[in-house]
Each structure stands twice: as C-alpha cells, then as structure tokens.
Amino acid sequence: EGDDEMVEQELALVDRRNKREIRHLEQELPKWQVLVDSVTGISMPDFDSQTLGVLRGRLVRYLMRSREISLGRRTKDNHVDVDLSLEGPAWKVSRRQGIIKLRNSGDFFIANEGKRPILVDGKPVMCGNKQKLNNNSVVEISCLRFTFLINQDVINSIRADATKPAVTSVAATAT
Numbered sequence: 521e522g523d524d525e526m527v528e529q530e531l532a533l534v535d536r537r538n539k540r541e542i543r544h545l546e547q548e549l550p551k552w553q554v555l556v557d558s559v560t561g562i563s564m565p566d567f568d569s570q571t572l573g574v575l576r577g578r579l580v581r582y583l584m585r586s587r588e589i590s591l592g593r594r595t596k597d598n599h600v601d602v603d604l605s606l607e608g609p610a611w612k613v614s615r616r617q618g619i620i621k622l623r624n625s626g627d628f629f630i631a632n633e634g635k636r637p638i639l640v641d642g643k644p645v646m647c648g649n650k651q652k653l654n655n656n657s658v659v660e661i662s663c664l665r666f667t668f669l670i671n672q673d674v675i676n677s678i679r680a681d682a683t684k685p686a687v688t689s690v691a692a693t694a695t
Contacts, residue, residue, distance in 0.1 A: 547596065567669075567671040567673070567674070569674070570585050571583045571584065571585055571671050571674070572584045572585065572586075572587070572622055572670075572671055572674055572675065573620070573622070573628060573653075573668060573669060573670050573671060574668070574669040574671075575591075575602060575620070575659065575666045575667075575668055576666060576667045576668075576669060577607040577608075577664065577665070577666045578607065578608070578665070579606070579607055579608065580606050580607055582601075582602045584620065584622075586601075587621065587622040588619060588620070588621045588622070589601040589602055589619065589620050590602065590616060590618075590619050591604060591617045591618045591619065591620065591661070592604065592613060592614055592615050592616045592617040592618070592634070593605050593610045593611075593613045593614065593615050593617070594615075595615055598615040598616065600615070600616065600617075604617065604661060604664055607664050607666075608663065608664050609662075609663060609664075610662065610664065612636060612662040612663070613634070613636075613661055613662050613664070614633070614634030614635055614636065616633050616634065617632070617633065617634035617636075617638070617661055618630055618631055618632045618633050618634060618638055618661075619631045619633065620653065620668075622675075622678075624678070624682045625679065625682060626675045626676070626678050626679035626682065627652055628652065628653040628668070628670065629650045629651065629652055629653065630645065630650065630651055630653050630659065631649070631650045632645045632646060632647050632648065632649055632650075633647065633648075634647060634661075635647060636661075636662065638651075638659065638660070638661050639658075639659070639660035639661075640653065640657055640658070640659055640660075641654075641657050641658055642658070653668045653670075654668075654670075655668070655669060655670040655672065656668070656669065
C-alpha cells in the first residue's frame with residue numbers, strides 16, 4: 521500500500537507539471553501568431569504584394585502589412601504588433617517602444633514612445649520625436665539591431681495613387 525501511495529503522489533506531481541507546462545505554452549501561443557519568419561541563410565524574397573516593409577533582425581524578420589505598426593515588448597497586459605523580445609534580450613526595451621507609420625506620401629517614419637532612445641542610422645531619436653526611415657536604414661533599440669527594408673514597388677504605386685487628382689462626378693439632371 522505504501523508503494524501505491526508513492527506512485528499516486530509521483531503521478532499527481534507529473535500531472536501538475538504537465539498542466540503547468542501546457543498553461544505556459546498556451547500563454548506563449550499569441551507570440552508565435554505574429555507574422556514572424558525565421559531568417560535563415562537561404563535568401564527568401566523579403567516582399568510579397570501585401571508587405572509594405574520589413575524590419576529584419578539577426579534571428580527574425582517582421583513583415584509590415586499595415587500602414588502603422590507598434591514596436592515593443594509584449595506582456596500579458598500589453599499587445600504590440602512587433603514583439604522585439606523574439607529577436608533577443610529585450611529587458612531594456614519599453615513595452616510600447618515606438619511606432620512605424622507609412623504616410624500617404626510614401627515615406628516611413630518611426631516615432632519613439634519609449635524611455636530610451638532609438639538609433640536610426642546612428643542618430644538618436646529621443647522620446648516624443650520622429651525620424652524618417654529610408655530603405656536599408658539601420659534601427660537600433662537597446663542592443664537589438666534591425667535593417668528596415670522598403671517594398672519599393674508597393675510604395676511607388678501608393679505614391680502614384682496619392683498624386684492622382686481626385687475624380688469627382690457631377691450629376692446633371694435634364695429638365
């Protein structure tokens with residue numbers, strides 16, 4: 521009987537560990553649902569027709585598919601589009617570090633909302649400030665370094681659409 525009790529206790533302990541691991545994995549699942557691709561030595565095309573730009577790091581690349589994305593460190597209470605902790609140590613990255621926006625002119629800007637500066641091509645962007653991002657701009661946040669790539673084809677079509685005069689139709693009624 522003593523052996524049965526020990527086996528039961530051991531099984532209960534293993535069961536608790538397994539359930540804890542399942543809960544932990546379920547909490548991590550949203551992190552992996554972000555559009556993140558592994559960057560491998562094999563060169564994959566960076567762009568498709570929906571990708572406006574790519575923030576490419578050493579380990580991951582983040583595909584920008586909307587005109588505005590938020591950067592930072594995801595926590596259970598804070599959602600960001602680009603979770604920088606997937607790239608590397610992010611304890612010095614603010615939960616809401618910044619935003620990358622595409623303007624109608626076709627220009628990308630990064631706005632710093634975090635406490636620490638963001639470096640763009642070696643120039644510091646302090647909290648509350650913005651800086652234009654060019655193709656191949658180097659963006660450094662804490663110890664994480666990224667290259668910002670622009671999908672020139674999509675941006676050129678956005679610029680062309682922005683310069684087209686608005687077509688207005690005038691309805692005339694015959695009497």
